[in-house]
Amino acid sequence: MDFNTYQQAALKTVQASLETEEATMVAILGLAGETGGVATAYKKQLRDGPAHQASKALIREELGDVLWYLAVLADRFGLDLDNIAAANLTKVADRWRPTPAGEFVDFDGDFPPDEQLPRTGTITFRLETDAAGRQVSRTSFDGAPFGDPLTDASFIDDWYRFHDVFHLAYAAVLGWSPVVRSLMKRKRRSNPAIDEAEDGGRAIAIEEGISAMVFAYASDHSNLEGIRTLDQGLLTTVTGMVGLLEVSVRRAADWQKAIITGFDVWRRLVADGGGTVEFDRDQQSLTVR
Template sequence: MHLARYQQAAIKTLRPPADGHDPVLVPLLGLIGEVGSVATAYKKRIRDGAGIGHGKQQLREELGDVLWYIAALAHCLDLDLEDIAAASLEKIKDRWRVTPVADRTAFDAEYPDHEQLPLRTTVTFTPTEDDKGRTVVVLTREDGSRAGDPLTSASHIEDDYRFHDAFHLAHAAVLGWSPVSRFLLGCKRRSRPGVDEAEDGGRAIAIEEGISALVFSYAARHGYFEEVRSVDHELLTTIEHMTAHLEVSVMRAADWEEAIMVGYHVWHQLRENNGGAVELDLEKRTLTYRKE
């Protein structure tokens, strides 16, 4: 049965509200009650054993009641059940299905080679002492040239944020997007001033750095993702809002979660080995660590 037909049939049995009562109230409270009934039925299934025949039948009936109240509530709120279902599937796909490599957007495919993120490259992280006696991390490209400025953790407490460019390189590898990596690797899209300013310029760089700092703060409260393999939906939604006007907005929340996990996996290795080399492969969408 199609959801639209079910909803049309269901609302024929919806009783009109009493005078002066909110028509939404009865379906809403009914839905809450029936969800509780599903929990109770499942509790009995656990207690009595899954083999008890009536247990499955009771769950079927209770879930049917839940569906009826959802259909009635949607009708009272002037919502279409099929539209709700379709939107729900899209939301779930965005959150839990990583975009296949073959379907991922190459944001710089139409630009000259020197303005494209390199398909493969290696960046080396080397801790060293500067003239102020601070331990800084120096990034170098394959040709031996510096990539950006030497970094400290910029914190009263040493937390190895100085290796955080691994996060930006993970964004480049997994998402195909990273204004910071474009700056570090010298491949900003200067041939199109508007794109260079809006997508690769200071504001975009600040947004990506803000995402890096925001996720790091979250990671610090979750063991830096050593055992946790997922990110709260609210954090991913915040990232989505921060990047809504940028080209990376076409990527899914699941893609961002993958980029975060890849970045932290490499960051842990840099931290444990006090530096090393990181290999970026855009074709495979991977970022791998290599000890020097």
Template sequence: MNFSDYQVKAISTDQIPAVEGSELIVPLLGLVGEAGSLLTEYKKHLRDGNAHKLFKDCVAEELGDMLWYIANFASKFDLNLEEIAENNLEKCQNRWGWRNSAQIDGKEIGYIFDSNFPEYESLPRRFEVEITELNKDSSVMMRAFIDKQQIGNDLTDNSYSNDGYRFHDIFHMSYTAILGWSPVTRSILKRKRKSSPVIDEVEDGGRAIAIEEGISALIFAYAKDHAFLEGISAIDYQLLKTIKNMTGHLEVSQCSLGDWEKAIIMGYNVWRQVEKNRGGIVVIDIDSSSISYKQNNCSTWLDLSYHPSQLWVVHPSEERPLGC
């Protein structure tokens, strides 16, 4: 039986009195009551163990009653239970599905928003950024280079405290690597898509850049309250929803909540190493959907790829040796 058939048959057994106001509150109270009954059965199971031989049967009955009340309530709001179930699965996939993301020939299936643009207007598929720190005019600054040529401006923390925000371009690099998107990175690398005036204005223009900078600052405030995400494997759902809402009109809206979570966590894995070592080399690889860190003047490097359950360092016996 599918959900739609069940919903039709369930509402035909509705015995709730036609008293004004009761048609909605009764199924809601019933749902709460059945949830309480389910807890009671589980309490008995904890207390009696195997002696509670009808535990599964009782749970099945309580779940069935809960389903009836859910279907009843949905019908009275003219909602389709099958659509509700499908939308919920899509929501779960959007949030968590990336952890089992498919690969082709060992490469992640990522997003490419500039495939129809010439190379000089496309984000490079792989590049390395050397990050250094310097003291200037009584301020600690970050400076970044690609092939010994400086990119972007010298950055300070812009804060009364030394909190490492001067290295926040790493977050933009992470969005580039994982999402295939970053108006800030496009601007820094001079890869704006000027051949399309509309794309240049909307996707690569000042408003999009301001939104990305705002996202970076928003996440940083959250990260400061959570040990800069060290040991964190999941990001607050409401924060991710806020980011999705902020970017809803942009091409990056195609990226899921899980994509954003991955980009955030991987970016902070690298940021913590750069902040700790006061610099280093950041490797951005869009094709493999990864951002990695290696120390300056070092032939070995630290792989800070992100896995849902852990942060790992590649062993010397594997393809990449342990970082310095």
């Protein structure tokens, strides 16, 4: 039985003759009550164990009652269960299922090689002391300088000097990073519109803003040590910030993977005082060597 068939059949069994507002409230309270019924059935199963022979049938009955109220509520709001179910699967996939490799949109595959992000490479992060006595991070990609030497630019020693690894993680996992394009001089200048809107100053500022925001979040969450799931609110903010850019087609799950990948490498660099990282866009990975 499909959802729409079930919903239409369920609506024929509605008994109460109430005004719309009252009927909606009855359905909401009924849903809350039946959800509690599922919890009660499961409690009995936990309490009685094998002795509770009817637990599966009881839980099925309670879940059926939940489904009935969902069908009624959907109708009250002019919705149908089939569309609700489809929309929910799309939402869940965006949050929890990274884009499969075969479905990944290549943002620069049709551009000249010198305007494409690298496919693979070796990045070296090396600490040095500058003329002012400050500790700086000097980065190279396949032996060529990668940006300027960086300090933490802060009164607090928080190792933000290694933050370029976050941009490299976005490039590797998402196939996107206006910052990396700028630092490696790989902006897509053959298409002026793309160059301005996707690789220009505004896109770079958005990416730097994301990097700083996520770094602040991570600072309050053990630098993501042992954390594999990020708060939905953080991911919603990130995807909202890039809503007008090409990377908006990436899922929240892709961003979660990119952020966690970047911090996994960043923590190793901090612990080792620098190091060498293998970049692989085909494998969507950064690996400390």
